[in-house]
Amino acid sequence: MNDLRHHFRTPLMRSPFHPRVEAANVLNAWAPWAGVTTALNFGDVAMEHSSIRNSASLYDISPMIKYAIEGPGAAAYLDRLTLRRASALPVGAVQYTSWCNDAGHVLDDGTLFRLGEDRFRLCCQERHLPWLQDSAIGFDVSIRDETEAIAGLSLQGPTSFSVLSAAGGADLASLKPFRLAEMHLGPAGPVMVSRTGFTGDLGYEIWTTPDRALDLWDHLMAAGTPHRLRPVGTEALNIARIEAGFIIANMDFICAEQVLRPDRARQPDEIGLGWMVDLDKGAFNGRNAIRAAREGGMLHWALVGLDIEGNVPAEGAELYLDGKKAVGQVTAAVWSPTTKRNLALAQIRRPWHRDAGDRLRAEIYALRELQYHKLMLRARIARRPFFNPPRRRATPPGMF
Amino acid sequence: MPTPSFDAIIIGGGVNGLACAGRLAQAGQKVLVLDAADTPGGGALTAEFAPGYRVDGLAHLVTHLDARMLAALKPEGHGLEWAVGSMATTALSSDGGHLTLNGAYGENVQGLDEDEAQRWAALRGRLLRHTEILRPLREITPPLPGKGGGKGNLLALGRAGLNLRRLGREDMQEFLRMILINVHDVVQEDLTDDRLRGLLAFDATLGTFLGPRSPNSLFLLWHRLSGDAGRIRWPRGGMGALASALAEAVRAAGAELRCAARVDRVLSDGDRATGVRLESGEEIAARCVISTANPRTTFLDLLGARQVETGLVRRLNNIRMRGTAAKLHLALKGAPDFRGADLRHRLVIAPSSDTVENAFNHIKYGEFSPAPVMEITCPTAHDSGFAPDGHHVLSIVAQYAPYSLRGGWEAGRDALQAAILKQLEAHAPGIGELVTAVELLTPADIAARHGLVGGSWHQGDLAVEQMLFMRPAVGIARYATPMPGLWLAGAGSHPGGGISGTAGWNAANEILGAA
Numbered sequence: 001m002n003d004l005r006h007h008f009r010t011p012l013m014r015s016p017f018h019p020r021v022e023a024a025n026v027l028n029a030w031a032p033w034a035g036v037t038t039a040l041n042f043g044d045v046a047m048e049h050s051s052i053r054n055s056a057s058l059y060d061i062s063p064m065i066k067y068a069i070e071g072p073g074a075a076a077y078l079d080r081l082t083l084r085r086a087s088a089l090p091v092g093a094v095q096y097t098s099w100c101n102d103a104g105h106v107l108d109d110g111t112l113f114r115l116g117e118d119r120f121r122l123c124c125q126e127r128h129l130p131w132l133q134d135s136a137i138g139f140d141v142s143i144r145d146e147t148e149a150i151a152g153l154s155l156q157g158p159t160s161f162s163v164l165s166a167a168g169g170a171d172l173a174s175l176k177p178f179r180l181a182e183m184h185l186g187p188a189g190p191v192m193v194s195r196t197g198f199t200g201d202l203g204y205e206i207w208t209t210p211d212r213a214l215d216l217w218d219h220l221m222a223a224g225t226p227h228r229l230r231p232v233g234t235e236a237l238n239i240a241r242i243e244a245g246f247i248i249a250n251m252d253f254i255c256a257e258q259v260l261r262p263d264r265a266r267q268p269d270e271i272g273l274g275w276m277v278d279l280d281k282g283a284f285n286g287r288n289a290i291r292a293a294r295e296g297g298m299l300h301w302a303l304v305g306l307d308i309e310g311n312v313p314a315e316g317a318e319l320y321l322d323g324k325k326a327v328g329q330v331t332a333a334v335w336s337p338t339t340k341r342n343l344a345l346a347q348i349r350r351p352w353h354r355d356a357g358d359r360l361r362a363e364i365y366a367l368r369e370l371q372y373h374k375l376m377l378r379a380r381i382a383r384r385p386f387f388n389p390p391r392r393r394a395t396p397p398g399m400f
Numbered sequence: 401m402p403t404p405s406f407d408a409i410i411i412g413g414g415v416n417g418l419a420c421a422g423r424l425a426q427a428g429q430k431v432l433v434l435d436a437a438d439t440p441g442g443g444a445l446t447a448e449f450a451p452g453y454r455v456d457g458l459a460h461l462v463t464h465l466d467a468r469m470l471a472a473l474k475p476e477g478h479g480l481e482w483a484v485g486s487m488a489t490t491a492l493s494s495d496g497g498h499l500t501l502n503g504a505y506g507e508n509v510q511g512l513d514e515d516e517a518q519r520w521a522a523l524r525g526r527l528l529r530h531t532e533i534l535r536p537l538r539e540i541t542p543p544l545p546g547k548g549g550g551k552g553n554l555l556a557l558g559r560a561g562l563n564l565r566r567l568g569r570e571d572m573q574e575f576l577r578m579i580l581i582n583v584h585d586v587v588q589e590d591l592t593d594d595r596l597r598g599l600l601a602f603d604a605t606l607g608t609f610l611g612p613r614s615p616n617s618l619f620l621l622w623h624r625l626s627g628d629a630g631r632i633r634w635p636r637g638g639m640g641a642l643a644s645a646l647a648e649a650v651r652a653a654g655a656e657l658r659c660a661a662r663v664d665r666v667l668s669d670g671d672r673a674t675g676v677r678l679e680s681g682e683e684i685a686a687r688c689v690i691s692t693a694n695p696r697t698t699f700l701d702l703l704g705a706r707q708v709e710t711g712l713v714r715r716l717n718n719i720r721m722r723g724t725a726a727k728l729h730l731a732l733k734g735a736p737d738f739r740g741a742d743l744r745h746r747l748v749i750a751p752s753s754d755t756v757e758n759a760f761n762h763i764k765y766g767e768f769s770p771a772p773v774m775e776i777t778c779p780t781a782h783d784s785g786f787a788p789d790g791h792h793v794l795s796i797v798a799q800y801a802p803y804s805l806r807g808g809w810e811a812g813r814d815a816l817q818a819a820i821l822k823q824l825e826a827h828a829p830g831i832g833e834l835v836t837a838v839e840l841l842t843p844a845d846i847a848a849r850h851g852l853v854g855g856s857w858h859q860g861d862l863a864v865e866q867m868l869f870m871r872p873a874v875g876i877a878r879y880a881t882p883m884p885g886l887w888l889a890g891a892g893s894h895p896g897g898g899i900s901g902t903a904g905w906n907a908a909n910e911i912l913g914a915a
Binding site: 076080081101102103131134135137138139282283284285286287288 | 670700704705706707708709710711712713714717875882
């Protein structure tokens with residue numbers, strides 16, 4: 001690693017799970033994620049997605065950016081940094097959250113783990129260390145990037161509880177959604193397990209250190225094979241997350257720090273995160289601007305789910321009102337095998353997120369044997385999540 | 401918090417704080433001014449530095465005093481008198497061939513040959529005409545690019561525009577050519593006399609982190625002249641007397657002044673500023689809190705960083721505050737002889753533009769200039785009461801000296817004092833023999849004594865990129881702040897410091913909605 005040529009000989013880092021992922025990646029379908037090479041699929045996207053919904057799936061989340069936020073002022077710091085009241089988060093719980101700049105524009109979203117009274121971990125898509133550190137001025141808190149110090153696997157699907165129980169997870173039955181627990185998984189040693197995920201299904205995320213990563217993978221695969229556990233790539237996960245209605249930074253919205261065109265930055269209310277904003281908790285980044293935008297009617301956009309007729313995915317489609325007026329763009333789309341619906345997420349101009357009725361059309365160019373077929377398909381605003389099974393929340397979870 | 405008994409609390413009783421208080425009190429507001437020192441005045445103070453010897457403790461001349469404030473508060477009725485209504489400047493030469501500029505910035509000059517006098521008259525005329533374009537901007541709240549502002553502001557902008565149009569085509573082109581140029585190039589092009597070139601180079605860069613060859617340094621000469629059009633005044637009794645006359649005028653207007661009352665915290669309920677807490681623990685409520693303290697200090701220390709959003713914290717921490725001037729006070733047992741120069745003049749040692757540039761070079765590396773350039777005043781030449789009979793005091797602003805000296809000021813201060821005295825000795829032989837007491841204030845001392853972060857007299861470098869809507873930082877340049885009820889009114893805000901009261905007056909206008 002100290003070889004200075006490392007950065008161009010192997011421009012992408014390797015995940016702690018790389019030896020196993022590489023062995024299973026039979027089509028060599030790789031893509032970079034936060035500077036790490038990751039699997040797009042393991043040969044059969046449909047079966048991988050099916051395992052998320054019908055059995056169990058294993059997805060490497062090690063490249064996720066992780067920050068250790070520690071110190072007596074950590075809770076107060078996070079109250080000021082993020083939109084939600086982090087200080088109200090109990091120890092051992094997890095919060096989906098987001099944070100903004102002074103203009104109230106979203107910098108990123110992520111999950112916040114409270115590991116102790118004064119210890120938090122923030123997981124997100126993009127890197128933010130300078131912002132996090134500049135926000136720490138005046139607080140008794142230390143911020144450290146611990147991305148490479150922690151390896152993570154996401155175990156998702158109806159049989160994930162069975163898999164993890166078979167792997168030796170104790171006290172798992174009582175673990176509620178958005179809670180975490182320390183446990184010992186046989187040869188994989190001590191791990192942290194959180195009942196979290198990005199699929200909208202029953203599932204867990206298991207956190208360990210890189211040196212024990214392969215033991216964890218092997219142990220879970222061995223325990224999970226009878227429960228049809230299989231590794232999945234980003235393509236299958238993307239289908240599942242659209243079904244769950246989850247958004248991804250720099251795909252469904254542009255992080256405010258990376259925005260080049262000033263009109264592309266979005267406030268939480270404009271990307272469906274308005275419910276997070278706690279205006280009563282005291283000062284936090286973006287508070288004045290968010291309040292001013294709400295009071296002044298300055299919100300221009302909304303993020304909605306769409307149900308589109310037909311079965312042609314509307315990726316990148318423009319949305320038209322009455323077939324004429326452009327009012328938004330699709331940011332993610334897929335034909336959903338689980339719901340058998342043609343789903344999409346879209347940014348749409350207000351007030352059409354409420355008042356469009358039956359007037360929206362998605363303009364889709366479907367490439368069919370070297371020719372585009374232009375389709376203007378009826379799009380109806382639909383409630384997210386599109387798929388939200390009771391098993392996701394059931395405690396204790398079902399032994400499928 | 402109890403019900404506010406004041407409409408406004410002003411943190412800092414310097415000239416800006418007093419101006420703001422006077423304006424608000426005259427408009428009928430109930431105002432309390434709090435100052436940490438034992439007397440009001442801030443950088444305008446006169447104090448004893450050795451038994452029997454007094455001197456202006458920081459600022460020692462008046463070049464920018466706000467005319468609106470003088471007209472409205474009438475400090476003359478409270479004891480303000482001008483010992484010198486228009487001070488001449490002598491550019492000292494070590495061979496005694498001095499150059500003296502009389503009237504408002506050298507209306508006439510002694511010591512120049514006829515050709516150079518003509519060139520100077522032309523350049524001076526141009527400088528003053530160009531200054532007129534900028535002058536109306538001093539008295540307004542900085543307009544945001546693309547946005548208007550109040551009616552008064554639009555008038556002032558219109559006046560600036562009219563002055564620009566009045567220049568005529570060639571002069572306007574010349575203005576635009578010169579706007580971001582450096583003063584060294586201008587004096588090299590337009591003048592031949594090194595003494596005059598040195599003086600202009602010195603005046604442009606005095607109190608800045610610029611050398612004469614630094615880009616935009618001419619702009620700061622305009623800035624200097626935009627005050628009183630180059631006129632230099634000095635109050636009878638010194639700067640402290642000016643401060644106390646202003647304080648009396650402000651009291652007469654109905655404001656309350658409390659000294660030895662250091663504010664320790666700006667209080668807020670999370671949504672707006674509600675008052676202040678003093679170091680003593682006493683809390684005082686007010687409908688608005690106006691700070692003339694350094695903007696960074698105001699937000700990060702007084703209000704507290706956690707009340708400030710991160711983007712603003714970043715901008716506050718990026719304001720450049722780099723004091724470059726040291727102050728030396730000398731007690732002398734006899735009159736110094738600067739080779740015949742008139743001690744009633746402002747004396748400047750800056751023999752050429754290159755000398756100033758060479759002096760500047762050192763500060764870039766955390767060193768002080770071994771041959772500093774300086775401005776000297778001699779209060780005892782005008783007024784009694786500053787020293788025992790027959791004795792004199794000198795007040796010297798010397799640059800360049802950094803806030804953080806490499807190796808530390810504890811080790812370096814004697815060497816800086818020696819360097820300044822050596823320069824003095826070269827221009828006033830025998831002065832060393834007369835010295836009976838010395839007080840040296842390094843930029844670090846000035847910072848500690850006056851709360852001027854980084855030793856920056858202007859609470860933030862004066863530089864083109866830290867002016868107007870960028871002063872002290874984008875988003876807080878119009879005196880209002882993101883914390884409702886908290887206002888800025890100090891030198892860190894437009895148009896900067898320099899014993900003027902203009903920032904305080906402008907802020908009061910903005911607060912009253914009169915701008």
